[in-house]
Amino acid sequence: ETGVTQSPTHLIKTRGQQVTLRCSSQSGHNTVSWYQQALGQGPQFIFQYYREEENGRGNFPPRFSGLQFPNYSSELNVNALELDDSALYLCASSPPGQGNEQYFGPGTRLTVT
């Protein structure tokens, strides 16, 4: 069984640019959540997608947006990148009816210069 995968592994962007990060959920998982983890901090919840709809959002501005596709994979888009957006971006998927247990991918390291 393939776990949660994310691409790319690393990314360097310039302030003001836009970026798209991708996540493939674990087989059978229909819920995807995205987190931002700054260095030395715990992950911060960005948003969750369930059945292709946003299903909860943390304290992040609208320039953070997402999509979920019919195969439950997901994208995180960030517009107008700022230096503080530099972080590890983690995707987690959850199976239906499993008490919301989350399974995390390896993350995408984004550096904004």
Place this chain on the structure above:
Amino acid sequence: KQEVTQIPAALSVPEGENLVLNCSFTDSAIYNLQWFRQDPGKGLTSLLLIQSSQREQTSGRLNASLDKSSGRSTLYIAASQPGDSATYLCAVGVGNQFYFGTGTSLTVIP
């Protein structure tokens, strides 16, 4: 807003020692609590999930307890090994999201 605190921030123990990591949260109206392990620069590996109706969960050398009324959870690691060296994060599930602590960095010295 749910606040999650983990103490200590860092811990160093000799191999073979039993140890306890602590997690506290401010709002007892939680759905579940999950403990994770994170190696440097890597994603999170799930260790144990405790539902709000449960008091503890065990997996191998790991035992996690949950006391909702006092807003506390502990992760007990028995007979620690150098391979246990990592950052341990607790996450409290409220509705659709998890609130994370900042973690305890554990070093097990051979």
